[in-house]
Structure formats: C-alpha cells, structure tokens
Amino acid sequence: MVSAGLKDLIPGSIAEDPQVEAAVLALDGQLADINSHLIQTIILPRIDELSEAILDLLLWEFHITLDEGAGVAVSVEEKRDLVRRAVEIHRLKGTKAALLRIFEMLSMCGVISEWYEYGGEPYKFKVEILELSERGLDEQTYVLLERLIDEYKNVRSWLDELNVYLTVRGVVPKVAMASLFGEEITVYPYNVTEVESAVFWRWGIGAQVVETVTVYPL
Numbered sequence: 001m002v003s004a005g006l007k008d009l010i011p012g013s014i015a016e017d018p019q020v021e022a023a024v025l026a027l028d029g030q031l032a033d034i035n036s037h038l039i040q041t042i043i044l045p046r047i048d049e050l051s052e053a054i055l056d057l058l059l060w061e062f063h064i065t066l067d068e069g070a071g072v073a074v075s076v077e078e079k080r081d082l083v084r085r086a087v088e089i090h091r092l093k094g095t096k097a098a099l100l101r102i103f104e105m106l107s108m109c110g111v112i113s114e115w116y117e118y119g120g121e122p123y124k125f126k127v128e129i130l131e132l133s134e135r136g137l138d139e140q141t142y143v144l145l146e147r148l149i150d151e152y153k154n155v156r157s158w159l160d161e162l163n164v165y166l167t168v169r170g171v172v173p174k175v176a177m178a179s180l181f182g183e184e185i186t187v188y189p190y191n192v193t194e195v196e197s198a199v200f201w202r203w204g205i206g207a208q209v210v211e212t213v214t215v216y217p218l
Contacts, residue, residue: 006031047084055079062086068151071144072106081105094154102152103129115160124160125153137164 006028007015014020043050043058050058056079059070064082069089073079082089082105089105092098096112103110109130115122127149142164149159 047080050080052076052079055083058083059086063090066144066147069102069106069148072141072148075107078106089152093152098152099127099149102148120160123156124158126161126163127159129162129164131165131167137166 007021007024010020010024043054055076056070059065059079059082062083064070064086069082070079073082085101085105089098089101092101099112100110111128111130113126113128115124118126120126129145142162145164146159146162149162153159
C-alpha cells in the first residue's frame with residue numbers, strides 16, 4: 001500500500017509557493033495521524049480485534065443486556081460471539097431454538113424438555129444445564145439463568161424446573177494391567193472310526209403290446 005502525503009496531492013502550479021509549502025508541512029503530520037486511526041471506525045468487520053470495553057458497548061447497542069446473556073458471559077470470546085450473532089438471536093427470540101443457541105454461545109450444554117415429553121402440565125417446560133463447571137454456580141448465576149430463560153422463551157410457556165449439573169474433574173492415578181494367555185493343543189494320530197458305504201440300485205422296466213385287427217368282406 002502506497003501512502004501519499006499532502007504535498008504529493010498539491011498541483012504543481014502552487015507546489016513551489018513558500019506559503020503553500022509551509023501550510024502543507026504543518027498539516028501533513030496531523031492528517032497522517034487521522035488517517036492511521038480511520039481503521040478504528042470500521043467496527044464490526046474487526047470484531048475479533050476489539051477490546052472488551054468496546055464489546056461491552058456493542059452489547060448495549062445491540063440490546064444484549066444483563067438478562068439477555070451479557071450477565072452470564074464470563075469470557076471475552078463469549079461476549080464477542082454474542083455481538084457477532086446479536087441479530088440472529090433477536091430474530092429467533094421467543095423460540096426454543098433461541099434458547100438453545102444462547103446456551104451454545106455461552107458455552108453451556110442445555111437441554112429443553114417440553115411438558116408432553118415428561119408428563120408435566122400443559123405449556124410448561126424443563127431446562128437442564130448439563131455443564132457449568134467452567135464458570136461455577138452461585139445464587140447470582142442461578143438467578144441470571146432464570147432471567148435469561150424468561151427473556152428468550154415464548155410468552156405462553158412457563159419454566160417448570162431448572163436443573164444445573166456441575167461436573168467434577170479429578171486426576172486419575174496411574175493404572176497398570178498385565179495379562180498372560182496360553183493355549184495347549186493335543187494332536188492325535190489319524191484313526192478311522194467310521195466307514196460309510198453307499199450302494200446304488202438301478203431298476204428298469206419295459207412293456208410291448210401287439211394288437212391284430214381283421215376286416216372281413218361283406
């Protein structure tokens with residue numbers, strides 16, 4: 001990329017004028033500094049480069065509030081993903097797909113069961129968060145999850161139950177195992193124990209019939 005200074009853009013007829021040259025030199029540095037910051041006005045295409053502070057402003061601008069996922073997000077990458085898919089999740093809002101997508105963006109494994117799948121009351125549903133170990137669980141997180149579900153569910157459905165599972169990971173000590181296998185084969189001499197014989201009978205039959213016809217004159 002070739003960077004041109006202000007002096008390169010001045011017509012030759014006035015480029016040698018001392019006053020014009022002085023003005024150009026005075027402004028050239030400031031214009032170059034402004035030009036270097038123009039890239040910062042391009043925000044969304046540079047979302048992978050933005051700082052967390054700018055991401056928080058974008059979450060507010062795209063109406064991803066505390067109840068809509070911003071309060072549960074614990075990493076910069078989760079906030080970045082919320083901004084990146086803000087339009088999509090608002091378009092799906094009020095559907096089961098919206099809840100599943102928001103769980104996915106917040107690195108949660110969520111399962112939604114409708115009332116007819118577990119024998120509950122009509123228009124109720126259950127949510128199970130199968131993995132929440134990376135962010136932990138306290139009363140505030142649990143309340144935020146309830147508010148998040150209430151924000152994205154459809155208005156005619158009601159949360160019947162919210163179950164959160166924490167997975168504990170531990171270090172397994174070294175385990176060793178050995179096995180020994182053997183096989184004993186006995187080979188006996190060949191010995192004929194059964195003899196089979198087969199006899200084939202062939203039958204034949206024939207017949208001869210002779211018939212004599214005599215014709216007398218009238």
